[in-house]
Amino acid sequence: MNLGELRREYSRTGLRRKDLHADPMRQFELWFQQACDAGLGDPSAFSLATASASGAPTVRTVLLKLFDQRGFVFFTNYASKKAQQIEENSQVGMLCHWLPLERQIKITGRAEKIPTKESAKYFATRPRGSQLGAWISPQSAVISSRKLLEGKLCEAIETLAGGEVPMPEKWGGYRIVPETMEFWQGRENRLHDRFCYRKQESSSDWIVERLAP
Numbered sequence: 001m002n003l004g005e006l007r008r009e010y011s012r013t014g015l016r017r018k019d020l021h022a023d024p025m026r027q028f029e030l031w032f033q034q035a036c037d038a039g040l041g042d043p044s045a046f047s048l049a050t051a052s053a054s055g056a057p058t059v060r061t062v063l064l065k066l067f068d069q070r071g072f073v074f075f076t077n078y079a080s081k082k083a084q085q086i087e088e089n090s091q092v093g094m095l096c097h098w099l100p101l102e103r104q105i106k107i108t109g110r111a112e113k114i115p116t117k118e119s120a121k122y123f124a125t126r127p128r129g130s131q132l133g134a135w136i137s138p139q140s141a142v143i144s145s146r147k148l149l150e151g152k153l154c155e156a157i158e159t160l161a162g163g164e165v166p167m168p169e170k171w172g173g174y175r176i177v178p179e180t181m182e183f184w185q186g187r188e189n190r191l192h193d194r195f196c197y198r199k200q201e202s203s204s205d206w207i208v209e210r211l212a213p
């Protein structure tokens, strides 16, 4: 297969400074809504990059479950590899890619645990199967077989006997508090539009800069 032939022009639309909201969260909201309206599969899925204290990076997909002026919230296992890395180094990267719209949003910031109460509120809204899955899976640990998980699932179903699934102690949300947010729109001849919002140190205002593609 000749991967060099796998290419296309990006020509849907452009991004102009005058179209951008002064507030990057409003701009995110607009693009997120447009990704949902376009019927893209899993528009809330994003790539989350974390790094150990020594700088060794890892990346994986997680689901965005909430965003507001404070940042972006996802849920996970607090003993997972990503959680271990966040404990060592709270700096993370977040990438939303909506390729059919020829767009990506690249965010950098710091991840912090959300209050247990807020995680519990969300946990209670999850489908029972997802609640049980979170309960029994030692996420990121080496396990001997799938059978082990299935056995634990049967045990949990029996033990709980239809009762409420309590939120596991090692499960909850992280909020990514953004420090930079870059909006990327594909353009012809690889001359893409990129605008990066950067938080000013002295105030809560954002500076917007155009970056070369």
Ligand SMILES: Cc1cc2nc3c(=O)[nH]c(=O)nc-3n(C[C@H](O)[C@H](O)[C@H](O)COP(=O)(O)O)c2cc1C
Pocket: 042, 045, 058, 059, 060, 061, 062, 063, 064, 074, 075, 076, 077, 080, 081, 082, 083, 139, 140
């Ligand atoms: C579409 C999709 C959505 C996912 N959403 C989550 C999620 O919200 N939380 C999570 O912990 N893992 C999620 N995962 C699984 C992660 O990608 C990853 O396998 C898991 O969190 C373990 O990562 P770690 O070992 O780096 O901590 C998702 C995977 C995919 C493909």
